Amino acid sequence: MGHDLTEGLTQRLGGTFVADFRPGGSQTIGTRQVARARPDGHTLLMASVSVFTMVPFAVRNAGYDALADFDHLTMIGNTLFMLVGHPRWPTLEAFVAEAKRQPRQLAYGSWGVGSTSHIVMVDFMRRAGIELLHIPFGGSGPAITEILGGRLDLLFSTYASAKPHVEAGRLRGFGVPSAQRVASMPQIPTMIELGYEGFTFDAWLSVSAPAGTPAPILARLETALVDIFARPEMRQRLDAVGLEPSPPGAAALRESIRRNLDLNRDLMARAGAMAE
Structure with a gap:
């Protein structure tokens, strides 16, 4: 997915975008690096829902604030x-x-x-x-x-x-913990249809920039990203790896982070996964 992102941005905006994978530390290493990067639009973070809404509870002093340290751009797909x-x-x-x-x-x-x-x-x-x-x-x-x-x-x-x-x-x-049945297996009901009211699960991938990135740069990046991941050929590639469309844009991503932070605080405690 990182290659798809960099290739799409290169084609849409010009220049050269390179994927720099920084694993380890429950995904905090790369996340902290982006949070501290110069906010000029040249360093972006592709991250999963857990980075922003689970790791902050599981890792003491993760080194970043999920909302304050980033200008969030868009979700690009939700793992089914x-x-x-x-x-x-x-x-x-x-x-x-x-x-x-x-x-x-x-x-x-x-x-x-x-x-x-x-x-x-x-x-x-x-x-x-x-x-x-x-x-x-x-x-x-x-x-x-x-x-x-x-x-x-x-x-x-x-x-x-x-x-x-x-x-x-x-x-x-x-x-399936989704709002609607999956087209490729329509015989499988949603958890809501089975009687579990409101039971959906967010497992999206997203793109964010460091906080303080100038508004014109953010607008250009958001527009480019939404366009890239709405293209039919990209949708086919996402479908092939089990990703469904997510609500596009910065506002939808910020709201999802806030909502999942509130929900996961309780769920992480129930799971025994809170940092001591």
């Missing part, structure tokens, strides 16, 4: 999730009923404490009134392997990872 279960569970209703009869006896997986897959499940358990045993893994691959092997009962997987297993009958797709 799907709640999947081992095929021994015929329906989500049957699973929830059994989980209520046997608190903490049924297990779910995630790709780490405080990860998106963990937090969305914590939200589901809160809404369903159940307690499950959490088994974290080092990534999505091992979690998928374990649920396929029947050693897990439930998993919020990325849609792209779950889709082939659901289509083959190896996993049962229960629902």
Whole structure:
């Protein structure tokens, strides 16, 4: 996705844009670098929802303020999730009923404490009134392997990872935490349709600039980014990796960050993922 971003900006604005990947420190290293960069439009941050709305709770002194240290530009796509279960569970209703009869006896997986897959499940358990045993893994691959092997009962997987297993009958797709059904698997209901009112989950990617970037530069960047990611060929590439369209523009991104900061403060505490 970083290559798509730099290529699109180069074509749209001219000059040369280069992706500089800075992993580590729960994604705080690159984020801090951009927060402290000269606000001239030459340094941008492509980040996930967790950088702005989960890491600030999980990492003591992350080194940046999610709102004050950035001029946010736009969301570029939202990672689709799907709640999947081992095929021994015929329906989500049957699973929830059994989980209520046997608190903490049924297990779910995630790709780490405080990860998106963990937090969305914590939200589901809160809404369903159940307690499950959490088994974290080092990534999505091992979690998928374990649920396929029947050693897990439930998993919020990325849609792209779950889709082939659901289509083959190896996993049962229960629902998607989105406002509407996914066009490529219209038989899978939304969590809202299953009775979980308002249950959606934000897992977007976004682009931001350092705070203090001049307004004309911000306007030019925002317009270019919205145009790049609205193009049909880009939408096809995003669809291929399981990203759905997100509301474009700076205002929508800022509002989503504020809303998710409020929501995740409680969910991160419930998940035991708050910094001590």
